[in-house]
Amino acid sequence: MTIIMHDLAGGDAALRFSPYCWRTRFALAHKGLPVETLPWRFTEKAEIAFSGQGRVPVIRDGDTVVSDSWAIAEYLEATYPTPALFGSATAQAHARFINAWADSVLLGGIARLILRDIYDVIDEKDRSYFREAREARFGMTLEEAQAGREARVETFRDSLQPLRIVLRAQPWFGGAAPSYADAIIAGTLMWPHCCSRFAVLAEDDPIAAWFERMRDLYGGLGRNALRA
Amino acid sequence: MTIIMHDLAGGDAALRFSPYCWRTRFALAHKGLPVETLPWRFTEKAEIAFSGQGRVPVIRDGDTVVSDSWAIAEYLEATYPTPALFGSATAQAHARFINAWADSVLLGGIARLILRDIYDVIDEKDRSYFREAREARFGMTLEEAQAGREARVETFRDSLQPLRIVLRAQPWFGGAAPSYADAIIAGTLMWPHCCSRFAVLAEDDPIAAWFERMRDLYGGLGRNALRA
Numbered sequence: 181m182t183i184i185m186h187d188l189a190g191g192d193a194a195l196r197f198s199p200y201c202w203r204t205r206f207a208l209a210h211k212g213l214p215v216e217t218l219p220w221r222f223t224e225k226a227e228i229a230f231s232g233q234g235r236v237p238v239i240r241d242g243d244t245v246v247s248d249s250w251a252i253a254e255y256l257e258a259t260y261p262t263p264a265l266f267g268s269a270t271a272q273a274h275a276r277f278i279n280a281w282a283d284s285v286l287l288g289g290i291a292r293l294i295l296r297d298i299y300d301v302i303d304e305k306d307r308s309y310f311r312e313a314r315e316a317r318f319g320m321t322l323e324e325a326q327a328g329r330e331a332r333v334e335t336f337r338d339s340l341q342p343l344r345i346v347l348r349a350q351p352w353f354g355g356a357a358p359s360y361a362d363a364i365i366a367g368t369l370m371w372p373h374c375c376s377r378f379a380v381l382a383e384d385d386p387i388a389a390w391f392e393r394m395r396d397l398y399g400g401l402g403r404n405a406l407r408a
Numbered sequence: 409m410t411i412i413m414h415d416l417a418g419g420d421a422a423l424r425f426s427p428y429c430w431r432t433r434f435a436l437a438h439k440g441l442p443v444e445t446l447p448w449r450f451t452e453k454a455e456i457a458f459s460g461q462g463r464v465p466v467i468r469d470g471d472t473v474v475s476d477s478w479a480i481a482e483y484l485e486a487t488y489p490t491p492a493l494f495g496s497a498t499a500q501a502h503a504r505f506i507n508a509w510a511d512s513v514l515l516g517g518i519a520r521l522i523l524r525d526i527y528d529v530i531d532e533k534d535r536s537y538f539r540e541a542r543e544a545r546f547g548m549t550l551e552e553a554q555a556g557r558e559a560r561v562e563t564f565r566d567s568l569q570p571l572r573i574v575l576r577a578q579p580w581f582g583g584a585a586p587s588y589a590d591a592i593i594a595g596t597l598m599w600p601h602c603c604s605r606f607a608v609l610a611e612d613d614p615i616a617a618w619f620e621r622m623r624d625l626y627g628g629l630g631r632n633a634l635r636a
Binding site: 284 | 492494495496497498500501502503504506508509512513570571573574577578580581582583584587
């Protein structure tokens, strides 16, 4: 049965850029599960009210509704064990740290580099909501949040050093093969990749080389994604 | 057979404070393996020359010599599979990220809070070596490196947010039970715990509560450790 996924979309419905939705897209592709994605905008809270909350990703798998990318990964692993996203409870517990790091350091760092670019690609009807919510969260305007990014990007890149240390020792964050850890990092990097032309990674960064390989997986899922 | 471990010691031979050696101590204890630790000082390079390098931990298990805490964990897991430190290749691959994060963010952050305190507890014969090597690495004196720590500690504590996010969801970094991920974080925190009285964690930090529980494990291995 095809899984239905509510997926954040931009002004162009084909532009999909949410870092959390991309984690789920990669997870579904890893499992080889058929999915139909429905474009969803920030202000369409009513469309996903059935999930009991107001954010995407939300998936509907038959009668089961799951929201939150981490909860979806756990659901998929429990319901469709192979190919494994984790493969063991310990691997899953360790991946939770990677998820927490990605949410705070990676996602938080990227936000300050592309916040105004996002505004340009989202649907017009979302813009006042987005500006108000994000300016409240960051305590500054979208323009201020992104200002000076050329000077700040090096500090951001330095914060990714743990990723490089891992890639010196193994080809994927999952080890010899990709796991949900790869979906977490690549999903988060699809966000700036799709909605900005600002290079959050240097061209010669080993993380960039891994991200290239990751976009080739699953029939080029990340490779073929629309960029703004 | 008892495993021999070369373990960094202070002026008091009973003071053991290396963050890497503590990871190995916890790993050995987790496996339930008998160990005899030999005090070692920074300048006793000749004592561990048989290992082909100049840093501890070094273990000797019969005819096998292994150095580097990560390599030791891999060796122990391969040689004595249960109780598991990882339990699967994916869990091990994910733990490598936690190890890399601990080396760069956790250990690097702590160093700037206690570098001068360490100098006070190491053996007198190590002091000029330690001062020279660390001042070259940090590009400043030991005193400068530690200066202003009361003002800087909040930034360090903020950088530990991924740990707190994980502990909101599970009791151990290994999930329902400790894994090598717990040894990595606790081992690193034993370093300031043993050689400084400066509180790197706030008393009400959930990481501190987990660290308390961790020190009670393995017959109170961390609880009974000598503090300077």
